[in-house]
Amino acid sequence: MRKQEVSAPSVVDALYREADDWHVNAGGETIHAKRLSGPWRRFKWLMASVWLIYFLGPYLRWNGQQAVLFDIPNRQYHLFSTTVLPQDFWMLSLLLLFFAILLAVVTALVGRAWCGFFCFQTVWTDVFTWIEERLEGPPAARRTLDKAPMTLDKLRIKAIKHGLWMLIGFLTGFSFVAWFTDAFVLWRTFFVGEANGAAYATVALFTAGTYVLAGFLREQTCFWLCPYARIQGVMLDRTTVVPAYDEQRGEPRGRGRRVEEAKAVGDCVDCNQCVAVCPTGIDIRQGQQEGCITCALCIDACNHVMDKVGRPRGLIRYASLDELEGRSTKPLLLRARVWVYSGILALALGGILYGLTSLAPIELKVLHERAPLFVLQSDGSIQNAYTLKVLNKTPEPIAVTLSVSGHDRMTLVGADMPIMADPGNVTPARLFVKIPRRDLAEVQQPILFHAETQLPSGQTIETERESVFIGPNR
Structure with missing residues (x-):
């Protein structure tokens, strides 16, 4: 874009005039x-x-x-x-x-x-x-x-x-x-x-x-x-670094051969090599435009020509609009x-790395039965029902042993044998936890369910999930 001090409406008008010079191939030619x-x-x-x-x-x-x-x-x-x-x-x-x-x-x-x-x-x-x-x-x-x-x-x-x-x-x-x-x-x-x-x-x-x-x-x-x-x-904005044509250095274009002719023209010799190598067929000298994919092949072409005519490289180079117009530019940091x-x-x-490094071969979820929250047994104990869901992330079926902790007088019913968890699936297990009523000191007693398995490689894997044991009001 051309360097000039103009008002905002003039800038818009200039952009429209520049866009009129763009050549967008609509498919009429290969x-x-x-x-x-x-x-x-x-x-x-x-x-x-x-x-x-x-x-x-x-x-x-x-x-x-x-x-x-x-x-x-x-x-x-x-x-x-x-x-x-x-x-x-x-x-x-x-x-x-x-x-x-x-x-x-x-x-x-x-x-x-x-x-x-x-x-x-x-x-x-x-x-x-x-x-x-x-x-x-x-x-x-x-x-x-x-x-x-x-x-x-x-x-x-x-x-x-x-x-x-x-x-x-x-x-x-x-x-x-x-x-x-x-x-x-x-x-x-x-x-x-x-x-x-x-x-x-x-x-x-x-x-x-x-x-x-x-x-x-x-x-x-x-x-x-x-x-x-x-x-x-x-x-894109004024600070974005893109392949750009240095108009101040390149214009007016010409092929001056004598010394006095060379002084009267810019460095651009109007060879059109930048257009010839462009995969979208645009002319980078018309400014940044929608067809430019910033592949920088025009930079190679222009530098090649500059070497031949004995002029400095960089007539087309990666630069921001601020740099081309001589404005001060901020460092990236x-x-x-x-x-x-x-x-x-x-x-x-960080979240992705944490997720990948924290993936466990098995996962355990615990659902407390809500209807009813607890049952008073004939022997005077309080019973809560739970559904445990074991997710097996390994490619092989595994045997998972379930246990519970959190109270000295607690009994787990239904976990006498390990459950078989199929690979890639969630395997449910319905279990019951009993605590004698006289030993239940709180209405809500925190407990911890454990799942343990041994992989075919011999590695022992454990996981746990917190839950709560609910009893009557005292």
């Missing part, structure tokens, strides 16, 4: 972006490699089973040695909060970094266009091939390209399903027609979706379909929202 090597291109590939976890993660084994498995039919979610059940899904809300705030803080600081370097649409499109370039050549050759009449050679190239696109789409869908069922079992059953019907439907949807979105829609998905792009776009965002992130992450 963008064939040029590929140039450079630090940001390498960084982009490095960040994209994170998605290898998506493809390879289901094949990681842990204690003889899939390390990460979202077993929806059995309502069990295995994370290495930890099993998370629906009762522990409060951690999911914290996880969603963590990533939502992380997205907000990253966007506020460095713009649409998610869109530029991590978004699966961006990454898959980049891979698809890389395949296209390997088979069809640079942008000019691809445009010529698209306009050429169909020949056997063109048919062969197009068939190979679309076949590879479909293969990537299939592997995308297959890998998604592998997170929800044993990956090796899926390979054995899928191609012989023995897999679940939902697996075939999911793979088909992912294959078609990936093929269409990354192969054909490409930047149109970012412009018109993606809600995150719109949300992230409104989070002095910005209030950075501390607020960081505090929320720390709380959410």
Whole structure:
């Protein structure tokens, strides 16, 4: 945006005039972006490699089973040695909060970094266009091939390209399903027609979706379909660091060759390489705009040209609007929202870590019967009824021994034998507690129920739950 001291209405008018210069491809043409090597291109590939976890993660084994498995039919979610059940899904809300705030803080600081370097649409499109370039050549050759009449050679190239696109789409869908069922079992059953019907439907949807979105829609998905792009776009402000064109240094544009001509023009030689490499086809020199996904490929292109013409790098660089206009900028640690965002992130992450580290293999809940609260027995004792619910979070059935403490003369009825708790399920047990009336000193006597089991590994696990024994008024 241009440096000028104007009133608020003038600023709005200037923004509208600047937006009139934006070029948003509405799908009337296919963008064939040029590929140039450079630090940001390498960084982009490095960040994209994170998605290898998506493809390879289901094949990681842990204690003889899939390390990460979202077993929806059995309502069990295995994370290495930890099993998370629906009762522990409060951690999911914290996880969603963590990533939502992380997205907000990253966007506020460095713009649409998610869109530029991590978004699966961006990454898959980049891979698809890389395949296209390997088979069809640079942008000019691809445009010529698209306009050429169909020949056997063109048919062969197009068939190979679309076949590879479909293969990537299939592997995308297959890998998604592998997170929800044993990956090796899926390979054995899928191609012989023995897999679940939902697996075939999911793979088909992912294959078609990936093929269409990354192969054909490409930047149109970012412009018109993606809600995150719109949300992230409104989070930017004057202090956000994004790829930006230094207009004061670059204008007026020209290709001055003599010394006197070079002094009369800015550093921008109007080579349009920043536009040629942009995957969404925008001109970064028109200011920050909705089509910019902050992938920084224009920085590589501009620096490459600056090196050739013997001018300093950084005509296009990561910078804030305040920096470009010469205003003073605050360090990150002095910005209030950075501390607020960081505090929320720390709380959410702390809650998740606490939840994962405090997960017990078994849980015990105690429900006191309310009708009646107590029963006076013929032997003069007071009896209370309870329903104990044992949740087994282990993958194997276990025998759980129940006991109670809190009073010296207390008797537990119905817990002579251990109860068998099935894996991933809640097993109820109805028990009775008796205390002689003459030994009951309080109307409400605190008591403590205990559950103990021994895992197949030999480890003894204990858990307990507080309750109350209720008697008549004295």
